[in-house]
Amino acid sequence: MSDEQLLRVRADRDVCIGAGMCVLTAGAVFDQDDDGVVAVLDETPxxxxxVRRAVANCPSGALSISTGTPAGA
Structure with missing residues (x-):
């Protein structure tokens, strides 16, 4: 990946079922709120x-990774 591209982690909180696999797999990037719903701690880890393992292991498909170009690049 070039230096100009930025990976961004996204979580669809409406799709999350609170299984917690993301937290177990990438605890520095994901957490769960008081209701057990995913929260992204670091959008650009x-x-x-x-993160790729967490996305692959998410049973509800609530997690995704997108690529883009940072602002001003």
Whole structure:
């Protein structure tokens, strides 16, 4: 990936079922609120391998990774 591209983690809180697999897989990136719904702690994480595993293991499909170009680039 080029330096000009930015990976961004997204979570659809309406789709989340609160299984917690994301937190177990990438706890520096994901957390759960008091209702057990996913919360993204770091939208542009360095450990993208852990995030990819979390996205792949999410039973509801609430997680995604997108690529883009940072503002001003």
């Amino acid at each position: 360095e450990d993208i391998d852990a």
